[in-house]
Amino acid sequence: xxxxxxxxxxxxxxxxxxxxxxxxxxxxxxxxxxxxxxxxxxxxxxxxxxxxxxxxxxxxxxxxxxxxxxxxxxxxxxxxxxxxxxxxxxxxxxxxxxxxxxxxxxxxxxxxxxxxxxxxxxxxxxxxxxxxxxxxxxxxxxxxxxxxxxxxxxxxxxxxxxxxxxxxxxxxxxxxxxxxxxxxxxxxxxxxxxxxxxxxxxxxxxxxxxxxxxxxxxxxxxxxxxxxxxxxxxxxxxxxxxxxx
Ligand SMILES: NC(=O)c1ccc[n+]([C@@H]2O[C@H](COP(=O)([O-])OP(=O)(O)OC[C@H]3O[C@@H](n4cnc5c(N)ncnc54)[C@H](OP(=O)(O)O)[C@@H]3O)[C@@H](O)[C@H]2O)c1
Numbered sequence: 001x002x003x004x005x006x007x008x009x010x011x012x013x014x015x016x017x018x019x020x021x022x023x024x025x026x027x028x029x030x031x032x033x034x035x036x037x038x039x040x041x042x043x044x045x046x047x048x049x050x051x052x053x054x055x056x057x058x059x060x061x062x063x064x065x066x067x068x069x070x071x072x073x074x075x076x077x078x079x080x081x082x083x084x085x086x087x088x089x090x091x092x093x094x095x096x097x098x099x100x101x102x103x104x105x106x107x108x109x110x111x112x113x114x115x116x117x118x119x120x121x122x123x124x125x126x127x128x129x130x131x132x133x134x135x136x137x138x139x140x141x142x143x144x145x146x147x148x149x150x151x152x153x154x155x156x157x158x159x160x161x162x163x164x165x166x167x168x169x170x171x172x173x174x175x176x177x178x179x180x181x182x183x184x185x186x187x188x189x190x191x192x193x194x195x196x197x198x199x200x201x202x203x204x205x206x207x208x209x210x211x212x213x214x215x216x217x218x219x220x221x222x223x224x225x226x227x228x229x230x231x232x233x234x235x236x237x238x239x240x241x242x243x244x245x
Contacts, residue, residue, distance in 0.1 A: 004029045004073060004080045006058070006117055007087030009037040011186035012136060015205035016084060017041070021048035028053045029073050029080075032087075033060065060087055060113040061105070070120050082132040082212070083121045085114055090188045091151040103150055110154030115161040122165050122176065130173035132212055135162045137180050139220065142229045145245060166217060177211055179204075181221045182228075 003020055005013050008030035020026045028050055032038045038055040045053055056073060059065040074080065091106040118135055125131030140148055141155030162178045169176060183189060183198045204221050211219045220226040235243070 001026045001081040004083045006031045006085045008032050010086045011201040013086035015201040018048050019205045019209045021045045021050035024049040030055045031058050084134045086136045096150040111157040114158045125174045132175045134177050139180050139182050139225050178218045182225045
């Protein structure tokens with residue numbers, strides 16, 4: 001299987017790559033913005049058993065670059081069996097409320113780059129008749145909260161877009177999975193106070209691999225978030241506004 005990973009330097013994506021690397025049969029294309037960090041991931045995946053790994057640099061703010069890098073990848077590797085879209089940034093909500101350029105850049109990375117790449121990938125799967133897309137959303141996309149509504153709105157866009165892609169997709173050999181992790185201990189959450197709700201990226205990776213194997217379409221990780229978010233979504237807006245969550 002040829003696995004293409006956007007945001008391949010992310011702790012979650014790298015853990016997923018390691019899960020597949022140990023099987024020693026897959027080829028990888030790792031896409032990111034930093035050659036140094038991509039090469040570090042590549043070296044580690046070699047240690048885990050992967051042999052054929054290519055890295056590609058991408059400017060996630062450029063639609064042309066997204067299209068060009070994808071087409072170069074297809075030309076060089078002959079097709080994609082599984083794509084993982086994992087780039088993301090935990091938007092600083094305070095800054096995003098007064099710095100509109102920052103707000104736009106963050107939304108562009110967390111939502112626009114995500115949905116454009118997803119559409120490009122699924123178009124390719126449709127041409128080839130099969131493929132697996134794993135998109136990493138978040139429980140933060142389920143309801144706007146005062147502490148992170150810029151990030152949450154972007155993740156909500158990702159989730160709605162992937163849901164629409166699934167609805168539009170008539171080919172049962174194309175699997176589109178939306179992953180909604182809760183809190184994961186990664187560089188993204190380093191500054192947040194850790195709690196019992198945090199899980200490790202290795203756990204998330206194992207769950208995602210299980211989801212792929214079982215053809216799951218929407219996955220909360222850990223699964224208890226499904227119930228937490230069901231309750232949070234059901235709180236009336238008038239009451240929610242008064243809550244300090
Ligand atoms: N950690 C959590 O609690 C959590 C929860 C739910 C969902 N998620 C989602 O899971 C995915 C992976 O996150 P993670 O927790 O593994 O975080 P991470 O280790 O901090 O990885 C973030 C990834 O996004 C890339 N990135 C950040 N800003 C970028 C920019 N401006 N341009 C291009 N690439 C950029 C990083 O590239 P560099 O290595 O070059 O910086 C890295 O590959 C994200 O989509 C995130 O929203 C995370």
